[in-house]
Each structure stands twice: as structure tokens, then as C-alpha cells.
Amino acid sequence: MKEFEKKLQEFQTLIGKDDAKSERIKAQIVEWLEQNGDDDAREKCKALVLQNLKRIDEDIATIRQQIATEYDILPISYIAKHYFKKSASWLHQRINGYCVRGKVYTLNEEQKQIFNNACKDIAKKIGSLQLT
Structure with missing residues (x-):
């Protein structure tokens, strides 16, 4: 070689x-x-x-x-801030594959897992919400 x-x-x-x-x-x-x-x-x-x-x-x-149909209802800024400790634009860049400083960024495997866990956590919180 x-x-x-x-x-x-x-x-x-x-x-x-x-x-x-x-x-x-x-x-x-x-x-x-x-x-x-x-x-x-x-x-x-x-x-x-x-x-x-x-x-x-x-x-x-x-x-x-x-995430096509759910994209509009996902709290992207909340997920970015609370689960990634980043800005909403940071997460949008990775979800949409925007070019930043000449480099295209996407979610790596660890970040995908964090995103998935965030969605599950938010679903649980919303699912347990009830007005009395």
C-alpha cells in the first residue's frame, strides 16, 4: 500500500x-x-x-x-438550548445540512442519539401534562 x-x-x-x-x-x-x-x-x-x-x-x-411532518411542531430552540447547550441556529444548521465557514455540518451519531432522547423526553413531558 x-x-x-x-x-x-x-x-x-x-x-x-x-x-x-x-x-x-x-x-x-x-x-x-x-x-x-x-x-x-x-x-x-x-x-x-x-x-x-x-x-x-x-x-x-x-x-x-x-422528521418531515413533525419538523414544524418540534421545539428546535428548546432542544438546542436544553439538550445540546447550543443555539437554535446551530441545530438548524445540522438538521438542514447548511454550509458554515465552508464546511457542511450534520448530526453525528452521538448527536442523533441526544436528539432522539430529547424528543422522547419531551413526548413524555407533554404526554403527562393535564389541566385540572
């Missing part, structure tokens, strides 16, 4: 991670590829990018499809 293929494999394992360490390693890999990559490396990088853009598009479509 060529060195650039090892670098691409490592890069692929970091896709979707946005912690500081992962971002630093990804930047180092990109720098290495820019300095050492040949035409074969560029083609494989391009294929990797296109593959991941397709995956992101599919993730966004899946999320939107799953």
Missing part, C-alpha cells in the same frame, strides 16, 4: 469528527498530500471527497425525511 493510501485511510477514519485533535491531524494529512501527492493521489482524494459529499447529502435527506 502506498503512503498516500495510508494517509487517505487515516483521513477517512477522522471524517465526521470535529474535535481539535482530529482537525489538527486532518490538516497535517492534507498538507502532506499537497506536498507529496501525485496524480493518482489527487484522483483518490477527489473520489474520497465526492463519496463523503454523497454520504452527507444522504444523511441530510434521511434526517429531513424522518
